Amino acid sequence: MRTTVLITLLLPATSLAHFGLNYPPWRGESLTPTNTTISQWAYPCANVQSNGTRTPWPLTGGSVEVDLHHPWTYMFINLGFGPVVTNFNVSLNPGGALVNETGNGTLCYNHVALPGPATLGLTVTDGMLATLQVVTVGQTGSALYNCADIIFTSNATLLSSDQCTNSTGVSAQAVSTATNSTGSGSSATASGSSSSSTSSSGAGVLSRPSGTFLTVAAGLLGLIAYL
Ligand SMILES: *[C@@H]1O[C@H](CO)[C@@H](O)[C@H](O)[C@H]1NC(C)=O
Ligand SMILES: *[C@@H]1O[C@H](CO)[C@@H](O)[C@H](O)[C@H]1NC(C)=O
Ligand SMILES: *[C@@H]1O[C@H](CO)[C@@H](O)[C@H](O)[C@H]1NC(C)=O
Ligand SMILES: *[C@@H]1O[C@H](CO)[C@@H](O)[C@H](O)[C@H]1NC(C)=O
Ligand SMILES: *[C@@H]1O[C@H](CO)[C@@H](O)[C@H](O)[C@H]1NC(C)=O
Ligand SMILES: *[C@@H]1O[C@H](CO)[C@@H](O)[C@H](O)[C@H]1NC(C)=O
Ligand SMILES: *[C@@H]1O[C@H](CO)[C@@H](O)[C@H](O)[C@H]1NC(C)=O
Ligand SMILES: *[C@@H]1O[C@H](CO)[C@@H](O)[C@H](O)[C@H]1NC(C)=O
Ligand SMILES: [Cu+2]
Secondary structure, eight states: OHHHHHHHHHHHHTTOOOOEEEETTOSSOOOOSSOTTOOTTSTTTTTOOOOSOOEEEOTTEEEEEEEEOSSEEEEEEEEEESSSOOOOOEEOOGGGSEEEEESSEEEEEEEEEOOOHHHHTSOOOTTOEEEEEEEEEOTTOOEEEEEEEEEEOTTOOOOOTTTSOOOTTOEEEEEEEETTOSSSSOEEEEESOOTTSOHHHHHHHOOOOOHHHHHHHHHHHHHHHHO
16 A cells, blocks of 8 residues: 555656755755766755855745746745754745646746744744745646755845846745535645746735645645655
């Protein structure tokens, strides 16, 4: 039974490309073919350990840039607090939505906002340590991981507009569920901003996915983590 699940998940996985975390810079090269210990399939951080270097990140959140190579992928930006993070339990997805990215190249969010203290259960202060985890998930549920170590710093800055760009043809949309469909069950649809829309109005058009969709997504990630 477990073998069947493994085969189902891993076979399509081998045909997928991988992704890079450009900013904050990842812990280290996770696309290396020479070190077989390192694998982007490995939860939570591709088996790449922290090397002690941390990128200063603003107290209210900062820039995130990824380099993607698939026709499309779901993407999660997570955060965990502390010097050695094992629980990436803070979701930083823009608009709180499940994100569906389309296209090959860089996707950059100038300001990925942190939730408030009530949601975090703590107040972010100068010098706090944390680790960002970016997860991409393909249609089969196979997930890839990369991590970046950060230090919250009051005078840290966002990337400038020439450092933070979306490649031509790269965009991301919020996935929402149609809870009102006439058929049996709900179907997923995409809505939201494209790379050409203005960032100031971006959050407004993002809608939250239903709990069910997130539960399914979280379940898949949990299963993958377990395997
Ligand atoms: C150490 O980590 C930093 C990011 O925190 C990264 O930019 C750098 O490439 C890493 N060094 C090595 C040798 O992998
Ligand atoms: C391969 O990566 C692992 C995990 O980062 C590291 O402990 C190990 O030293 C690396 N091996 C080589 C040969 O670089
Ligand atoms: C993505 O773009 C890079 C550089 O522009 C190119 O080398 C690569 O073949 C492209 N990959 C896919 C899957 O289109
Ligand atoms: C996240 O996990 C940490 C460590 O397990 C815990 O202390 C913290 O309360 C959790 N935060 C949230 C928002 O669930
Ligand atoms: C932030 O402040 C520290 C110490 O006051 C200084 O060393 C550092 O260069 C400053 N960084 C920026 C981005 O201004
Ligand atoms: C890149 O695209 C995403 C979604 O399509 C958007 O939210 C973001 O603001 C864009 N980045 C830049 C630098 O325009
Ligand atoms: C829900 O169903 C009603 C009746 O079929 C329809 O008028 C309405 O537009 C639907 N709402 C959504 C969000 O699909
Ligand atoms: C995600 O984006 C891809 C490519 O644009 C599209 O084919 C797919 O239907 C989207 N998935 C959802 C659930 O919107
Ligand atoms: Cu891949």
